Amino acid sequence: EVQLVESGGGLVQPGGSLRLSCAASGFTFSNYGMSWVRQAPGKGLEWVSSVSGGSTYHADSVKGRFTISRDNSKNTLHLQMNSLRAEDTAVYYCARRYSDSSGKNRAFDYWGQGTLVTVSS
Amino acid sequence: SYELTQPPSVSVSPGQTASITCSGDKLGDKYAYWYQQKPGQSPVLVIYQDGKRPSGIPERFSGSNSGNTATLTISGTQAMDEADYYCQAWDSSTSYVFGTGTKVTVL
Numbered sequence: 001e002v003q004l005v006e007s008g009g010g011l012v013q014p015g016g017s018l019r020l021s022c023a024a025s026g027f028t029f030s031n032y033g034m035s036w037v038r039q040a041p042g043k044g045l046e047w048v049s050s051v052s053g054g055s056t057y058h059a060d061s062v063k064g065r066f067t068i069s070r071d072n073s074k075n076t077l078h079l080q081m082n083s084l085r086a087e088d089t090a091v092y093y094c095a096r097r098y099s100d101s102s103g104k105n106r107a108f109d110y111w112g113q114g115t116l117v118t119v120s121s
Numbered sequence: 122s123y124e125l126t127q128p129p130s131v132s133v134s135p136g137q138t139a140s141i142t143c144s145g146d147k148l149g150d151k152y153a154y155w156y157q158q159k160p161g162q163s164p165v166l167v168i169y170q171d172g173k174r175p176s177g178i179p180e181r182f183s184g185s186n187s188g189n190t191a192t193l194t195i196s197g198t199q200a201m202d203e204a205d206y207y208c209q210a211w212d213s214s215t216s217y218v219f220g221t222g223t224k225v226t227v228l
Contacts, residue, residue: 035217037164045156045164045207047217057216060122098169105170106211107154111163 002026002110004094009115016084022077022094022112030072033097036079038090084119091116123212125220132226139195141223143208153191154209155184203227
């Protein structure tokens with residue numbers, strides 16, 4: 001059974017840093033692209049960052065402040081968040097990229113339960 | 122940047138058909154995906170590659186995508202289908218893009 005378990009969320013002051021982790025199990029972690037997607041309270045979904053192969057991608061809203069990384073030896077995904085702002089307050093989900101033989105699909109087939117990040121003084 | 126627009130809400134009677142639209146520039150040239158999110162839960166992929174259903178998703182969920190509009194259709198809507206629904210696409214300049222979301226209410 002595929003499982004994604006996020007951790008590391010909490011309350012942080014504006015300008016502060018936080019590191020999120022996502023522990024993956026039930027699949028060959030290194031074979032899949034992984035992403036972070038966030039959802040501000042009462043709002044919609046927003047893609048944050050992705051890692052696929054050796055490449056990383058970040059939304060413009062977090063570029064230069066957030067860094068996604070993965071440790072395939074530990075089946076773990078990370079999101080280092082620096083210079084946090086009030087607008088970064090959200091539930092952060094870890095999500096696995098859907099994979100099929102075509103390689104053309106870019107969607108998320110498994111999601112974690114999310115971890116809440118609150119940026120406030 | 123690429124944007125996807127959905128109606129804020131859709132109401133449907135039990136057993137009837139609900140249709141949720143998702144609009145974006147030349148969306149038909151991309152794959153459209155749909156997620157269901159119930160209160161307090163994580164999103165669930167219900168449609169991929171415009172109209173395909175992942176394993177375990179009921180047949181009453183279907184999708185289409187042409188021109189500038191993708192549509193999620195729920196046939197024979199049940200009370201358990203009441204949720205927020207988000208479309209999603211991938212754009213080479215913006216990467217993953219989500220729609221604004223639609224709240225489906227089963228009256």
